[in-house]
Amino acid sequence: MSTLRIIVALSVLFTQSVYANNTDETVIFCPKPNELVKKNGKWESTTKIRWLSYESSFANDIAFFMGAQWQGVKVGPMSCIYQSSDSNVFPITLQNNHMFQIPTQANWHAGEDNMVNCVSNDVTDCPLTPHIKDNSPSTTREIFQGIDANTS
Numbered sequence: 267m268s269t270l271r272i273i274v275a276l277s278v279l280f281t282q283s284v285y286a287n288n289t290d291e292t293v294i295f296c297p298k299p300n301e302l303v304k305k306n307g308k309w310e311s312t313t314k315i316r317w318l319s320y321e322s323s324f325a326n327d328i329a330f331f332m333g334a335q336w337q338g339v340k341v342g343p344m345s346c347i348y349q350s351s352d353s354n355v356f357p358i359t360l361q362n363n364h365m366f367q368i369p370t371q372a373n374w375h376a377g378e379d380n381m382v383n384c385v386s387n388d389v390t391d392c393p394l395t396p397h398i399k400d401n402s403p404s405t406t407r408e409i410f411q412g413i414d415a416n417t418s
Contacts, residue, residue, distance in 0.1 A: 292395065292396060292398075293393045293394065293395055294315060294393075294394050294396060295389045295390055295392065295393060295394060296317070296331065296334055296344075296346030296360070296389045296392060296394070297311040297312075297313045297317050297346065297360070297389070298331070298389055299328040299329065299330060299331055299348060301313050302317075302328050302348070302358075302360070304323070304325075304326070307322040307323065308320070308321070308322055308323065309323060309325075309328070309348075309358050309360060310360070311360065315362060315364070316362055317346060317360040317361065317362045318360060318361065318362065319358055319359060319360050319361075320361065321359075323350075323355065323356070323358050324352075324355045324356075325350030325352060325355045325358055326350065326352065327350055327351055327352075328348045328349070328350060328358060329348075329349055329350055329351040330348065330349055330387050331346070331347075331348055331386070331387055331388065331389050332347040332348060332349050332357060332385070332387070333347055333383060333384050333385040333386055333392060334346050334347065334383070334384045334392040334394070335347065335377075335381055335382070335383050335384075336366060336368065336369050336374075336381065336382045336383075336394075337379070337380055337381045337382075338365075338366075338368065338380060339380060340367070340368055341365045341366065341367060341368070341397045342365065342366065342368070342380075343361055343364075343365065343366070344361065344362075344364070344366045344394050345359050345360070345361050346359070346360045346361075346389075347359050347360075348360070364396050364397070365396070365397040366394050366395060366396055366397055367395045367396070367397050368382060369382050369384065369392075369393070369394070369395070371393050373385075373386060373391045373392060374392070
């Protein structure tokens, strides 16, 4: 076998093994406190992924990240929790419209009522894995439509 064929064969095998072993999931994080702005009494992120508070807040600033909270069964919404420098106001909670897989990383701990909590002042300590909707056909009709589309 020529050297070129061996190199090509090895590169194909290497590429296949990289893709076969690639189990990394997309991970995002709550916004950092400096990525939040107050508009019309509510807080929102300036990040690509939009996070919003749904309740008005008396807080004039956000001093630090307190942690994150997930609630659900396998999949559920995520809340990012922040504290103002004014300790007399309630913590600020932000959410977005994404669903997240149950957190299983080291900093997440089971709480009550199907809640999982991450308590940290660093957003990178609380990684979030978005739930990716499965595009598998759910009905027999969708299966046959997929076959027809692939054979024509």
